[in-house]
Amino acid sequence: MSDQTEKIPIALVVNGRRHLATVEPRRSLVDFLRHDLGLVGTHVGCEHGVCGACTVMLNGRTVRSCLLFAAQADGEEVLTIEGLGTDEALHPLQQAFQRHHALQCGFCTPGMILAALELLRDNPDPTDEEIRAGLGGNLCMCTGYVNIVRAVRAAARGEKVK
């Protein structure tokens, strides 16, 4: 009988940097990012694919990293919030969230911003309804969403999102 906890080697690129690791087959991608790589900007909320706090990009599309195994990212490219901007040079969406008071506790914000990034790449000039629909899979317990929509609209209209 095979050993279910036997670790397997993976190689992936996270925020432009290549990582080689060995993981248990059941290690979730979010736990791998947070605990193995120390990238704690990706948050864990429901762990059931409902809240969107764990949203990252896999090969340029958003995914819920609580629902993926790290092994499924083998050979792929992951972008987390840490890969988006720096303290000195925030990404335009991060600037817009800050400027428009679109976060309170900030727990949802990393996933919200990555969802917004995907939305604006697909639709650079969304209506407020389209912004709400695009972020509908990301839950926020603090803000009432008004300033989040305002921030995404401002980022879409004011600055180039890349």
Ligand code: FES
């Ligand atoms: S923690 Fe992954 S969707 Fe909630």
Ligand code: FES
């Ligand atoms: S800012 Fe607190 S959950 Fe959204």
